Amino acid sequence: MAKRIDTTLDKARIRRLALGDTLVTKMDKKIEDLKLHSSGKVREIYEIEDDLLLVASDRISIYDVIMPTAIPDKGKVLTQMSNFWFENTTDIVPNHFISNDVPAEVEGRAVRVRKLDMYPIECVVRGYLSGSGWKEYQETGSVCGVGLPEGLQESDKLPRPIFTPATKAELGDHDENIDFERAAEIIGDRALMEELRRVSIEIYEFGANHAAKSGIILADTKFEFGSHAGAEIVLADEVLTPDSSRYWPADEYEPGKTQPSFDKQFVRDWANAAGWDHNPPAPELPDDVVAQTQEKYREAYERITGKSL
Ligand code: Q0T
Secondary structure: OOOOOOOOOOOHHHHHHHHHHHHOOOOOHHHOOEEEEOOOOOEEEEEEEEEEEEEEEEOEEOOOOOOOOOOOOOOHHHHHHHHHHHOOOOOOOEEEEEEOOOOOOOOEEEEEEEOOOEEOOEEEEEOOHHHHHHHHHHHHHHHHOEEEOOOOOOOOEEEEEEEEOOEOOOOOOOOEEHHHHHHHHOOOHHHHHHHHHHHHHHHHHHHHHHHHHEEEEEEEEEOOOOEOOEEEEEEEEOOOOOOEEEEEEEHHOOOOOOOOEEEOHHHHHHHOOOOOOOOOOOOOOHHHHHHHHHHHHHHHHHHHHHHOO
């Protein structure tokens, strides 16, 4: 009788073979041991090995000022919403997402991403006329060199989404709207700029169509792109979150005026009623405004992703 090979595997070995050793190794790094790469008003970027760690805080900014009171779970909601859009737009463009394997203290509100050479342009897409777009339209009849029909009102839906690039301002400054030709000069490659415009509009349309199914208007949004050795266009930053986009409740949409923000309206209304002049320091938020705002972020997350937080 031939000698039989022992094929008995213990449970631990089966698990290792199925998952791979690296996948079962838990991240043991601490944020305090990482080098800070850069920081914004509401998030930080750290270096981690050859990659970056994007960490979203629970801080909220209103009228470009950071409030002294945090909104619990906001960082987690924005990170998980961005991850949802990354997962669902890979047919349109590759992105910088690597994994959710992050230090325990920032679990859920951080993402490990591939380090890219960033293009120094904000790729803004607008489906509705709001903010600096509405301001520019009233002054010139166009936005970033894109001509628009006469007689549009504030918050009107545009005939089709438009690409309105901007230059990245230093922290505390406002981004400057530029036309397509200026953006192409900055990038140094017109064909590449045309592709960034095409991809930006396609992601926006995908996001806006998806959001519309759950009663949310994605009025406009800002994308950032970079490149690496194997890919000329890689989607970076956070994608289609309420911090990088205007989210409006569709059932309250009423063109001809400024629309309420899906997520930040309780904070704005309370701060204005409190008489705040929008200059720092901002006032501490009362508990009920924090709770209502926390609930709006949770609701946006659930309506967009179909998952519960
Ligand atoms: C970046 C290389 O200003 C920013 O963040 C402030 C907190 C935006 N930013 C993005 C990068 C990214 C990303 N995302 C990347 N994948 N690779 N740089 C740097 N600043």
